[in-house]
Amino acid sequence: MNRLILLALLSGPVSGPAQDAPRTAPEAWVDEAAPSVAAAAVEAEAEAADAADATLASPVLRAKILLDRANFPAGEIDGRGGAKLALALTAFQNARQLPATGALDAATVAELELDTAPLLVHYTVSAADAAGPYRPVPAGMAAKARRRALGYASAAEALGERFHASPSLLRALNPGRRLDRAGAAIVVPNVAPAAVLPAAARIVVDRSDGTLTLQDEHGATFAQFPVTMGGPRDPLPLGTWSVTAIAHDPSYRYNPRLFWDAGPNDRPATLPPGPNNPVGVVWIALSKRHLGIHGTAQPGKIGRTKSHGCIRLSNWDARRVAQAAAVGLPVVFQK
Numbered sequence: 001m002n003r004l005i006l007l008a009l010l011s012g013p014v015s016g017p018a019q020d021a022p023r024t025a026p027e028a029w030v031d032e033a034a035p036s037v038a039a040a041a042v043e044a045e046a047e048a049a050d051a052a053d054a055t056l057a058s059p060v061l062r063a064k065i066l067l068d069r070a071n072f073p074a075g076e077i078d079g080r081g082g083a084k085l086a087l088a089l090t091a092f093q094n095a096r097q098l099p100a101t102g103a104l105d106a107a108t109v110a111e112l113e114l115d116t117a118p119l120l121v122h123y124t125v126s127a128a129d130a131a132g133p134y135r136p137v138p139a140g141m142a143a144k145a146r147r148r149a150l151g152y153a154s155a156a157e158a159l160g161e162r163f164h165a166s167p168s169l170l171r172a173l174n175p176g177r178r179l180d181r182a183g184a185a186i187v188v189p190n191v192a193p194a195a196v197l198p199a200a201a202r203i204v205v206d207r208s209d210g211t212l213t214l215q216d217e218h219g220a221t222f223a224q225f226p227v228t229m230g231g232p233r234d235p236l237p238l239g240t241w242s243v244t245a246i247a248h249d250p251s252y253r254y255n256p257r258l259f260w261d262a263g264p265n266d267r268p269a270t271l272p273p274g275p276n277n278p279v280g281v282v283w284i285a286l287s288k289r290h291l292g293i294h295g296t297a298q299p300g301k302i303g304r305t306k307s308h309g310c311i312r313l314s315n316w317d318a319r320r321v322a323q324a325a326a327v328g329l330p331v332v333f334q335k
Helices: 003-010 037-051 059-069 083-095 106-112 127-131 141-145 155-162 167-173 315-324
Strands: 120-124 185-189 202-206 211-215 221-226 239-248 252-254 269-271 282-286 292-294 330-334
Touching: 059 083, 059 106, 083 106, 083 211, 083 221, 127 155, 141 269, 155 167, 155 185, 167 185, 211 315, 221 315, 282 315, 292 315
Parallel strands: 202 330
Antiparallel strands: 120 185, 202 211, 211 221, 239 282, 239 330, 252 269, 282 292
16 A cells, blocks of 8 residues: 555545455556556555554554644553543543543544644654664663663664654654664654643542542643553552652662562662663652652553552653642542
């Protein structure tokens, strides 16, 4: 399937069906006796795009991009449905005074499609994108502490964070294209927000559904994010706390005495800033000692694992929460 036609499909209605597109290159590009390099490249791209057709034309993918722009994300944009998508849809429906079905029904589709900006955009990989520097992230705290920074491990990871998408989705959207080559024209989700978040009157973290919501002075939710929180060994401390500080690109002080699963030979360490720092790119300190709201090095695991008590979001969602927060803001932890 021609990639430009696939892009047109994805920019169409959320509920619209995919259509087959011609796979034959224009006659002027084809020499039957000796296929040109251009014609061979077009055919190779068409064959690769066919493999990504289901992803590109997916109503779920279109909905996840629109929900992300509406500040009701369903986690990392990956084209897959599931519990986080149902929670995001329910919150969006409640905020828009629609029946809370948790499903991608006609009324919800119509409301989402009031945002008419393109769902995908072209992006040219810059020299800085390609250069990094990129290094594998070591596993141990001591090894991480020896680094000057805990940057991205690859260009795919860096671009995924920039566009709120899984690296696998970026590869599916760009078959045969190098994400680490300067000058490469790639296709990415358009995650520019439909509106800038206002200041929140309070933050609510809900243990029952694993979400963090931003509310206005009337108690109305205007944004919701999936989170990872503590499990049985590190339960969420119910009650009302407050924001005491907000730090961007923080370092991380590891104290093994605070972790039940620390190794017997672990020693205190200070880890440098970076997106692969254990608290990511944002730390929102709370009045409960040692507790905070922060980013993560593993956005694909949000809502699928447990933390040591803190509230963990993707780095890009942590930035959004920090944008709407301020010192003194109430933070409610509830069942």
